Amino acid sequence: MSPRFAILIVDDSTMMRAVIKRAVQMTGADVEIAEAANGREALDVLEARPVDAVFTDINMPVMSGPELLREMTHRGWSHIRRVVVSTDGSGARREEVRALEVSLYINKPFAPEAVRDVLAQLCPHPAGA
Amino acid sequence: MSSPSSVHTPPAPETAGAVVNAVSTVCERSFFALVEPPGPRQRQAVAGGNRWYEATVAFDGPLAGRFCIVLPPDLAHELFAAFLGCDEAQPAGESALHDVLGELANMACGRWLTLIDGAACFTLAHPSVRSVDEANMAGATLLAVNEQPLIVSLEVAGRP
Numbered sequence: 001m002s003p004r005f006a007i008l009i010v011d012d013s014t015m016m017r018a019v020i021k022r023a024v025q026m027t028g029a030d031v032e033i034a035e036a037a038n039g040r041e042a043l044d045v046l047e048a049r050p051v052d053a054v055f056t057d058i059n060m061p062v063m064s065g066p067e068l069l070r071e072m073t074h075r076g077w078s079h080i081r082r083v084v085v086s087t088d089g090s091g092a093r094r095e096e097v098r099a100l101e102v103s104l105y106i107n108k109p110f111a112p113e114a115v116r117d118v119l120a121q122l123c124p125h126p127a128g129a
Numbered sequence: 130m131s132s133p134s135s136v137h138t139p140p141a142p143e144t145a146g147a148v149v150n151a152v153s154t155v156c157e158r159s160f161f162a163l164v165e166p167p168g169p170r171q172r173q174a175v176a177g178g179n180r181w182y183e184a185t186v187a188f189d190g191p192l193a194g195r196f197c198i199v200l201p202p203d204l205a206h207e208l209f210a211a212f213l214g215c216d217e218a219q220p221a222g223e224s225a226l227h228d229v230l231g232e233l234a235n236m237a238c239g240r241w242l243t244l245i246d247g248a249a250c251f252t253l254a255h256p257s258v259r260s261v262d263e264a265n266m267a268g269a270t271l272l273a274v275n276e277q278p279l280i281v282s283l284e285v286a287g288r289p
Contacts, residue, residue, distance in 0.1 A: 012255065013235075015228045018213060019159075059235075059253045087239020092250040108236045109159035 005123040006032040006049070010042040010056040010068065011085070016108075020055060020085060023115035029123060039063025043071060046080070053081035053122050055106075058088055058097075069100035081122050085110070148270055148281050151241035152198070156274055159236060160208045164279075167271040171278040174201065175264050175271060182226075184234035184258045188242060190251035194285040196238035198230070199264045204277040205230055231256030237281070 007024065011017045017035050024031055034051065036042035040063040042054065054072070058065040069082060082102045086093070089107040097105070104118045153164040182205045185197045200208075209229045210217035221229075234256050242251045269282035 013228050013232050015213060015225060016232050022214065059255075061255050087236045087243075087253070088251065089239070089243045089247070090250055091248050096250065108239065109155045111158065 004030050004032045005053075006034065006051045007053045007055060007122075008034045008036060008042060008045055008051045010036045010039065010054060010060070010065070012037050012057065012060040016057070020115065023110075023112040024119060026112050027116045027119050029119055031119070031123065037062075039065065039068030039071070042068050043075075046072070046075075046077060051080055053083060055083045055085050058084060058086040058093065066096065066100060069097065069102065073101060083118055083122070147241055147244040148283065149272065151244055152237045152272060152279070152281055154240055155233065155236045156208075156279075160211045160233070162208060162211060162275050165273045165276075167273045167278065170276065171271060171273045174278045175266060175280065179262075179264070181261050181264050182230055182258060183261045184227075184230040184256055186231075186234045186238040186256045187254040188238055188251050189254075190242070191246060191249045192242070192251070192285055194283060196234060196241065197282045197284075198234045198237060199261070199269075199280040199282070200230075200274070201277055204274060204279065207275055207277075208233065227258040230258045234258075 009017050009020050011020065021033050024033060034045050034049065036045050038060045042056065045051065056065040056068055065084060065086070072080060078101060082100070083104045083106060084097050084102050085106045085108060087108045094105060104121060106114050106118060156162040156164050179201055181199050181201055183197060183199045185195055187195050205226060206221055207217060209221045209226050212229050235253060238253060264280050265282065266280065269280045272279045272281065
């Protein structure tokens with residue numbers, strides 16, 4: 001049996017993490033979900049367990065999303081897919097994170113379909129397939 | 130707040146009803162709430178004594194300032210339940226409620242900044258949420274959200 005696809009949701013809002021988690025679960029994908037409240041906590045999770053994709057906010061206390069992404073590159077974790085989930089949809093911000101190996105971007109506020117579409121690109125065979 | 134070093138000239142923050150557009154989009158998309166122009170009922174509610182929640186986000190970039198949303202507790206609880214898809218009859222904890230109201234202000238502010246200056250990068254501070262006894266309407270925009278009042282005010286550095 002192949003291991004489940006694992007994602008890490010990084011957002012300083014507990015409630016926003018719950019909403020993203022619910023949107024992921026609504027897709028029916030067989031996904032294992034871990035959570036972190038900032039970039040520093042995310043690094044601890046990434047050290048401790050295998051993760052296939054990180055969904056991260058940008059503005060967070062302690063360690064921001066871009067700082068987390070830079071550190072992931074520094075530690076050689078370029079194989080982990082990177083998704084930014086942010087209120088900041090500006091062209092300048094998208095350029096900034098694209099340079100940090102971010103392939104997918106979800107703008108807040110988002111519909112659950114946005115999460116489903118991103119997940120479909122990351123994990124082509126969901127729903128316990 | 131730092132002053133911008135580039136020659137980028139930001140547009141006036143009040144252009145094209147961007148504030149109303151931003152708040153409406155967030156309320157409708159994330160909170161499944163109906164946003165309409167205010168009527169006598171909302172104006173009366175603001176004038177009367179009440180307890181309010183005030184959620185504020187400070188932003189910095191080509192424009193710097195504060196984006197603030199004020200709303201009554203009933204609406205706050207309604208939006209909380211809609212955001213999380215939970216039963217409204219179940220009372221929200223104060224900390225969880227503050228978290229959701231902070232996200233409301235955060236998303237509306239981010240959306241507004243993207244609308245008024247989509248080319249620029251802004252930094253948003255962690256939202257702060259508190260209870261207040263009075264809703265300050267000076268220079269603010271009043272909206273009807275699910276038929277209840279919601280007030281949006283802006284403080285932009287260097288602008289009256």
